[in-house]
Amino acid sequence: MVEMMDRGASVLSIPPLPAWIQPRELLADALPLLDPPSRISVTDAAEKFMQVPIGTDWSRFDRSVAPYMVEPADITQSRKFKSVCFVGPSQSAKTTMLITVAVHSVMCAPAPVQIIHMSKPDADAWVEEKLDPMIEHSRRVRERLGRARDDSTFSRKRFKGMRLSIGYPVARQLSSRSQRLVLLTDYDHMPQVLGPKDAPEGSPYGMARQRIRTFMSRGCVLLESTPAFPVTDETWKAGPQNPHELPPVSGGIVRIYNEGTRGRFYWQCRDCGELFEPHFKLLKYDETLEPAVAGAKAEMCCPHCGSLYSHRHKNEMNRQILKGRGGWLHEGTSVGEDGRRALVTIDDPDLRATDVASYSLNGAAAAFASWEGLVTSYELALRQVEQFGDYTELSRVYFTERGEPYLPKRTQIEGELTATMLSENAVRLDKRVAPGWARFITTSVDVQGNRFEVLVMAWGSQGERIIIDRFAISQPPDHAPKARNEDGQYRAVDPGRYAEDADALMALAGRVYPVEGQPWGLTSCAIAIDFNGPAGWSDNAEKFWRKRRSANDGDLWFLSVGRGGFHQSDRVWYASPERGSKGKKARSIKLLNMATDRLKDSVMAAMGRFERGSGAQHTPDWLEEDHRNELVAERKGLKGYELKAGIKRNEGLDLSVQALALAEHMGVNRVNWEAPPDWAVLGMANAFAVSLAQHDPSDEEATPEQDGVDDFTAAASQSASRPFSGIRYLRRR
8 A cells, every 4th residue: 555655546546346247247248249140231220220310300210311322222232242332412311321331230240341531530520420429329339339448439439249440541541451341431532542652552442342352242342422533535425335334534433433333313204104314414494594593493304205393303203212113223234226225223134244333323313402502503603614714613513513524614615616516517428529619639648557547638719628538548458468368368557567558558549539410530639648657657658659759650649747836937848858867867858848736727727617618628427426526636735736635536637737738738829710720620621630431440449448449430420410519518406
């Protein structure tokens, strides 16, 4: 006692011993842990054991409040899927779903569970504001919580038979631990790469998948988030083969969603019985009204029959899923006769083959978001764009309120030419037929590693023009080395390795394009070939050009080279190189030099002129969508033209630049159209005109891809037999 007093302690400071517990009490407390996991779903367990806040009060969990969360929560217990991914807006009960999954593990299937928040302060706030109050008000759950001092902390909750860990996205939190469930919340707001920059260890999702491997088919990763990464391909659109796919983004949860089953939530129309997805784009309202007034009058329109639903019907329509009407539909593997992919339920054998069950909910169906608020926020954001050019609020509306990936509008310049505009203003003209006003034809060739991309342009007076042919040459001529294998199949052209492959271009000089309504056609008066290309091509291009010059065709064939920047004094000049690269001697050939950025300015302006007239470049209606996208693949920046986000192919624009350079070199801007040179005469007096009656298409040296001999013959006969009708413009939509 003296020693204890000397140390500053006293008998009174010693805490009392715990009450005596009989062994049978300990055994009775532990016996429930030996029970097998309960055969009960996550939602059933939540309704049985869990209390949730309703306003200022607490009441039993009710699945009918957010019925679209039933399937995503329950599917976490499936042995078929290793991951469950939910993309949705705020105010959709995403976080509550995580708690229900954790409660199921506490009460029905004890096993280690880990919840990862986007940062440590957010994790602590979530524990204090959401998790601890739920445990306190849910008596059965509270009884399972340990009584020791460190059984309930900000980073750990020890329940009888299981451990619930709360962490944040750092490599050590997702390493060297075995978990049956890993729950990732607000995934798009986490660091997407964990570990040091010079030695990254992986993404939070990838590392979480490693943590559940010990539990094999019982393990699962659940992640939820609003999207937060911008769209990377502004030309993307969903098609019948991928009706539920979301646009490609630069990272985050949308990528994981696209790898999964791609589920969307559907309502069943009470009038026509058809299914449709409740989406913001189906909300009808008067855009001329003030935002708040327009929002108050917003109604959802059935796309099949036009029936209108007011906001008071939203909860009723959501709850139809509990009665077997509507619900989640995922992409299947089969495709119908109409080319559309089948939509199936999660338990259908035709479900898309993947171990990720993925869901995407639009903000129009979210339980705690009103249509009035959605429309008001959207219209106010649009006004900020119009008045100040500020897209910050608009992107927030897309991400957090609508739950959709967003293409930053700052990259969409007002009035910018798009592929859709080209399609809407396309000219109706037969393929491989020149219009009646055509004076001459040019051919442009872009050289790729395994093909030659070709564009043929018909020119009229004052520089007006239209594309009349677009194709690729991907097979070598028969005399090229190893042109065919033992089975007689062609290899792909390899212009950098085989100089003989360039001879596949010879057929371009003899192509005759019928003139609409006339008994004659035109051949190309100039052909430009890109001097730059795969390794070895420049040397082979020079050999090809020299052979053409020796055959007295030097005035027909040109090798073109682009010069970037806006500082060039000339747009087009034909000259020998001043010096070679890397100190080598300059080549003794002539190159058609092009100030590409300056010429692209002219091409973009020409394509934007949709009416007939001087300098207009028309797009035909037969041009494929991919080729239209190539024409508008670049955007002008401070240092020159550059590819738009997500775009990889720009051959159409480069070929149009080559065509303009050829025409300007020929002198299209200096021609007196009352007395034009022989290559620009309208009629049979043209130096490159060919009578269709005397022309035999079989004399043309066909390229392997061009099945155009019969097409040319048919087009020629049609053109000669019908009266000239000029260009017929498609009606604008």
